[in-house]
Amino acid sequence: MTNSDTSDGSHLMSIAAVERDCGLPKDTLRVWERRYGFPNPLRDRHDERMYPADQVATLRLIRRLVEAGHRPGKVVGRSDEDLSELLRQVGVPAVQVIGAEARQVLELLGACDAAGLRDVLHATVLRDGLGAFAAEIGPGLAEAVGAAWSRGELEIHQEHLFTEQFTTVLRSAINAAQGAGLPRRRPRVLFSTFPQEPHSLGLLMAEAMFTLEGCLGISLGVQTPIPEIAAAARAHKADILAISFSSMIPALQALAGLNELRALVPETVEIWAGGACPGLRPKPGVSVLRALSAIGPAVTAWRAREDEGSTPE
Amino acid sequence: MTNSDTSDGSHLMSIAAVERDCGLPKDTLRVWERRYGFPNPLRDRHDERMYPADQVATLRLIRRLVEAGHRPGKVVGRSDEDLSELLRQVGVPAVQVIGAEARQVLELLGACDAAGLRDVLHATVLRDGLGAFAAEIGPGLAEAVGAAWSRGELEIHQEHLFTEQFTTVLRSAINAAQGAGLPRRRPRVLFSTFPQEPHSLGLLMAEAMFTLEGCLGISLGVQTPIPEIAAAARAHKADILAISFSSMIPALQALAGLNELRALVPETVEIWAGGACPGLRPKPGVSVLRALSAIGPAVTAWRAREDEGSTPE
DNA sequence: TGGCATATTTGTCCAGGACAAACATCTGGA
């Protein structure tokens, strides 16, 4: 039950605190220490690891690199300078194709200008429409922000700020679209993410696209246990389960989860998976929508199938 | 790297999958098995625990009871009937004082009527105003839903649905209030929760209250690492850091986190903590606002202090 | 070049022991 997040004075952190702050499991932290000699935490009087703040900062750098594809054995133990240098090389190609929109957003984020950011996003929605914003611009912005973060150009709190403002703007646009007369009809779509996936942006953009198609959308928010998603599908009589995956989630976990879900709901309920997760592949009973712009046609096709299936009798 | 979420055919789950689905740490699952003989998972060919679905379901019941205050030693190992019986007794006293509003909400949740739920919440905001909704009705509803869940009357997905609809309604009301003319001025308030705290409802209600007072509010969303909150405070020139704690969070963790944060930001930045966390106590440099209705007077007092401090020169 | 077999790296799991924080219970004083 010892769970002192951090020490009082000297900024030491327990292994549990480091796990949360860096996203590295305790087992991994211990095995890195055993194999590579880093991290090299102090011990408190009861021989428990206490990580100094600078080692935690280094661990965050390492995590970024590992996520970007570097192998732990090659980067754990190297100096902060080396790591920063490697970080600078990551994601650089993306800067070239970055849009004017994204540049402006990154600038505002750099200046921590929350109100300005919200205004720009809002103006973009008004100018280009919710469809283009959710399907094209939004994902582009999210990717640009993610890349900037992994390059070390943004702090975590600035990424949080972006997420928050983006969510606010998009949600209010979705509300407006829902209120705007358009008759709602099937398919009835249930949105959520798996327990390992806390990112809500992809889900929200998908919700926008389905809303524009006049679907009956119901969101469960993020991180719903898989059996609960299945239970909700029954309770809401859902036609489609829309599950969102960010690029952070291991593809294997995603596929295993989709298998589990597929086994728990009847065949008549479709499962549509989407998001930036690279290894996502369609399988029997599970469609994969590579881009958000594919949602419109897919819904049209679903409705055609539905009509076809019901009229012949 | 073995991370098979669930087995293929026979609905067996690995310890990692159970940890995610039930929210019980691996270490706890193992030590319960050692001490109480339950859970009692099968082993795969490499001697790794594989939990049958029914044991996982029982673990979910147990988790509810433990969260409601029962001691593991008294409930782990008992029959499903016993557990369900205990669950029925939990939170019963609260039913007496439940309001008409809450009853209606619980009914709609039971029926999984998302649209009806949103309409009722929206109507309540319009009738009683954002202030009363955020400060009085909202917390009451959240408590009623939490109690109903711990009594086993609601599924997790229904609680998710409530959170989602509540968030949508409250956020759109906040947006409306921000748009409504009222001049924004200091204090500049930064909202977030600590990394262990994923609940956003309390934060959102607090944001509503500060917004009504005409403050300049900026939300970082939930689960911001503590050093990042401090960095954001500098970047945004915040006057007040508003940190929200649900009743789920251990008081000691909360206090330790507040200590750490206090040490990282200058004395001129105030820290205001609030939420349902029982053990929360004020300390030097950290105020505790027991109820959301206390926010209004507290802001007034802050402004008085500010004027007093700046005019004498 | 591309496909396949082999080697290395790496994350997760296991057992069983230890201990401090959290919680329950008992005790004495206002």
Add this chain to the structure above:
DNA sequence: TCCAGATGTTTGTCCTGGACAAATATGCCA
């Protein structure tokens, strides 16, 4: 009667060091 403090029990988290399979890299042949 009730509250504060001392004492005992329960419980979650941490430890070590070993093991192995999935993931990744490397070598080889067509």
